[in-house]
Amino acid sequence: MDKLVTRFAPSPTGLLHLGHARSALEGWRAAQDSGGRFLLRIEDIDIGRCREEFVAAILEDLTWLGLHWEEPVRRQSQNFDDYGAVLDRLRGADLIYPCFCTRQDIQREIEAAAAAPHGPDGPLYPGTCRHLSHRQREEKIASGVAYGLRLDVARAVARTGELSWHDDHAGAITAQPALLGDVVLARKDTPTSYHLSVTVDDHLQGVTLVTRGRDLFEATHIHRLLQALLGYATPRYRHHDLLTDESGRRLAKRDKALTLRAMREAGLAPAEVRARAGFA
Numbered sequence: 529m530d531k532l533v534t535r536f537a538p539s540p541t542g543l544l545h546l547g548h549a550r551s552a553l554e555g556w557r558a559a560q561d562s563g564g565r566f567l568l569r570i571e572d573i574d575i576g577r578c579r580e581e582f583v584a585a586i587l588e589d590l591t592w593l594g595l596h597w598e599e600p601v602r603r604q605s606q607n608f609d610d611y612g613a614v615l616d617r618l619r620g621a622d623l624i625y626p627c628f629c630t631r632q633d634i635q636r637e638i639e640a641a642a643a644a645p646h647g648p649d650g651p652l653y654p655g656t657c658r659h660l661s662h663r664q665r666e667e668k669i670a671s672g673v674a675y676g677l678r679l680d681v682a683r684a685v686a687r688t689g690e691l692s693w694h695d696d697h698a699g700a701i702t703a704q705p706a707l708l709g710d711v712v713l714a715r716k717d718t719p720t721s722y723h724l725s726v727t728v729d730d731h732l733q734g735v736t737l738v739t740r741g742r743d744l745f746e747a748t749h750i751h752r753l754l755q756a757l758l759g760y761a762t763p764r765y766r767h768h769d770l771l772t773d774e775s776g777r778r779l780a781k782r783d784k785a786l787t788l789r790a791m792r793e794a795g796l797a798p799a800e801v802r803a804r805a806g807f808a
Contacts, residue, residue: 531564532737536590536597537726539571540582543787544589547741547771547779549805554768555739556595557807567733568597572605573720589788593798602733604725611720614728614758615677615713623684623757624713626675627657628668645709648746652709653678678710679723681753688756693748696766705753707746727751731760739766743778771805 534555538548559566568590572578590597618624629637637654645652658680660668669675684705691703713724730738738748745767755762770778779786791801802808 530562530736532558532562533565533567533733533735534559534737534739535567535569535730535733535735536595536739537569537571537729538586539574539577540579540586541574541577542582543585543789545779545786545788546791546801546805549589549593549788549801550768550771550807551740552590552593552595553802553805553807554766555737558737558739558766564736566595566597567735568601569729569733570601570603570605571722571725572603573718573722573725575605575718578605585789589792592792593788593801602729604720604729607729608719610728610732611714611725614724615720617758618679618713619677621687621757623680623687624677625658625660625680626665626669627653627678627710627712628673628675629653629656647707647709649708653711655710658710674716676712676715679713679750679754681705681708681710681750684753684757688753691752691756693752693762694764695745695748696764698745698767701748703749703752705749708750711750723747723750723754727754727758727760730763731755731758735763737764737766739768741770742767743770 536552536555538544538552544552556566558564568586570583570586572583615624633656634653637656638651645654657665657675657678693701693703695701711721711723713721715721729735748765748767752762754760772778773786788801799808
C-alpha cells in the first residue's frame with residue numbers, strides 16, 4: 529500500500545461535533561494504516577464568521593481524541609496570495625469572468641425563467657454576466673460596482689474534455705461540473721472560495737486521499753475540473769456517510785449536546801467517542 533497523505537480541514541465557526549470526529553478519524557486511520565501522513569488544515573477564509581476561540585477548541589478536541597498531525601498547520605487566511613496567483617492564471621486563460629449580480633438579481637432571473645436549471649443545491653446561476661462584453665465589464669468595474677469572479681464552466685470543459693475521478697465507495701465517476709453551474713471562485717470581501725482554496729491547498733500539501741462527508745460528493749465535480757485546468761494531480765476520494773441524530777437529521781454545529789466538548793464534559797472517554805463515530 530502506498531503511504532497516503534490525508535487531511536482534516538474544519539472551519540472554525542463553531543465547536544466540533546461527533547460528525548467532525550468521524551471525518552477526522554477517517555483521514556487519521558487511513559494515514560496510520562498506510563504509514564503515511566495526516567495533516568490538519570484550518571479553513572478560515574470566512575473572516576467574518578471564523579473565531580480564534582474555535583481554532584483553539586479544534587486543537588484541544590483533536591488532541592483529546594488522540595490525534596496528532598504535522599506542523600505547521602496551514603491556515604487559509606494566511607495564504608490568500610496563493611489563491612490570488614491561481615485566479616490570475618485562470619483570468620489569463622479567459623476562464624473566469626466578473627459577476628455583478630446580487631442575490632436578489634439572481635433570484636429575479638430565476639423566477640422569470642420558464643424552467644431554470646437546478647443543481648444539487650437548488651437553482652443554478654443563470655449566467656447573466658457571462659454574456660457581457662469586455663467593454664460592459666470594464667465600465668461596471670470602473671464605476672465601482674461590487675463583483676465576484678465566476679468560473680466559465682462550459683468554456684473550461686471545452687478545454688479539458690471528459691474527466692473522471694475515483695471514489696473508494698462509489699468507484700469510477702465521470703465528472704459533471706455543469707451540475708454546479710458557474711461557481712463563484714472569489715468575492716470582493718473574500719478573495720477565494722471553498723472550491724478554489726481546497727483544490728489549491730490539497731495540491732500544495734500533496735494530499736493523495738481526500739476523506740470527507742457525502743455532502744461534499746458533488747463538489748468534487750468542480751474540483752476535478754479545476755485540477756485539470758491547473759495541471760494538478762488528482763487524489764483519490766473517500767466520501768463517507770454522514771452521522772445523524774435520533775430524528776435522522778444530519779449533525780450540525782447547532783447540536784450542542786453532541787459537540788466533542790460536551791461529551792468530554794459529560795465524562796465520556798476518548799475511546800467511547802471514537803466508538804460512537806464508528807472507529808472502535
